Amino acid sequence: MYLCISKTVRMTHSEENYLKTIYHLGNYGVQSVSTNAIAEQMETKASSVTDMVKKLAEKDLVNYKKYQGAKLTEVGKKIASTIVRKHRLWEVFLVENLNFSWDEVHDVAEQLEHIQSKKLIDQLDAFLNFPTHDPHGDPIPDKEGNFKKTDKILLSQMDHNTSCICVGVKDSSSDFLKYLDRNSIALGTEIVVISKESFDGSMMLQIDNCRKAISKEVSNNLYVKSVL
Numbered sequence: 556m557y558l559c560i561s562k563t564v565r566m567t568h569s570e571e572n573y574l575k576t577i578y579h580l581g582n583y584g585v586q587s588v589s590t591n592a593i594a595e596q597m598e599t600k601a602s603s604v605t606d607m608v609k610k611l612a613e614k615d616l617v618n619y620k621k622y623q624g625a626k627l628t629e630v631g632k633k634i635a636s637t638i639v640r641k642h643r644l645w646e647v648f649l650v651e652n653l654n655f656s657w658d659e660v661h662d663v664a665e666q667l668e669h670i671q672s673k674k675l676i677d678q679l680d681a682f683l684n685f686p687t688h689d690p691h692g693d694p695i696p697d698k699e700g701n702f703k704k705t706d707k708i709l710l711s712q713m714d715h716n717t718s719c720i721c722v723g724v725k726d727s728s729s730d731f732l733k734y735l736d737r738n739s740i741a742l743g744t745e746i747v748v749i750s751k752e753s754f755d756g757s758m759m760l761q762i763d764n765c766r767k768a769i770s771k772e773v774s775n776n777l778y779v780k781s782v783l
Contacts, residue, residue: 570607571634574627574635577626577631579639584635640676644695645668646660647683658736660690688703691724691732692721708780709776710775718746718747718748718782719746720780745782747761748760758771758774
């Protein structure tokens with residue numbers, strides 16, 4: 556099945572997924588990404604990635620050099636940002652209008668992001684009142700590929716006796732989001748770091764007057780904004 560992106564670029568769902576992966580791994584398309592990193596992210600063989608990247612290079616969507624990796628061209632970056640925009644707008648719609656929880660929306664949005672109607676996506680954006688972030692705290696690119704960046708750090712970087720607000724997640728897997736729900740952690744949750752173990756990086760937090768112990772793995776997957 557082929558998708559008409561423009562009069563000159565035709566893409567499969569698989570090609571779109573590769574562009575999106577390179578976009579994310581390359582810091583929103585700014586940096587080159589190794590084929591091994593792409594293979595690990597997409598859970599496939601490096602040889603398969605090389606074949607696909609060469610196809611994308613033939614369409615002028617990436618610049619690829621052996622041993623240097625792949626980097627999106629301006630056209631590739633625009634297409635990738637559009638895919639990400641659609642994905643995150645659909646996530647907002649599913650949560651705000653169809654009562655999906657934030658751990659349920661990713662897989663559904665993965666299917667919806669391939670819809671090609673520009674009018675539909677523009678009207679969806681307007682219907683949602685032009686949101687800047689999705690339910691996981693990730694920025695939503697506008698029609699030009701621009702987005703509002705949030706000042707954030709990982710919770711693991713916070714010192715003890717400091718306060719912060721949860722503004723996003725690094726791991727958006729269903730299991731992790733369900734874990735956060737069970738521990739009353741969501742976007743906008745105020746967190747006080749009571750103590751931090753030097754041995755294993757675990758933390759004792761205060762959330763809504765309750766103390767909660769979390770592992771370093773959890774703190775390494777939560778984005779926060781410091782409260783001065």
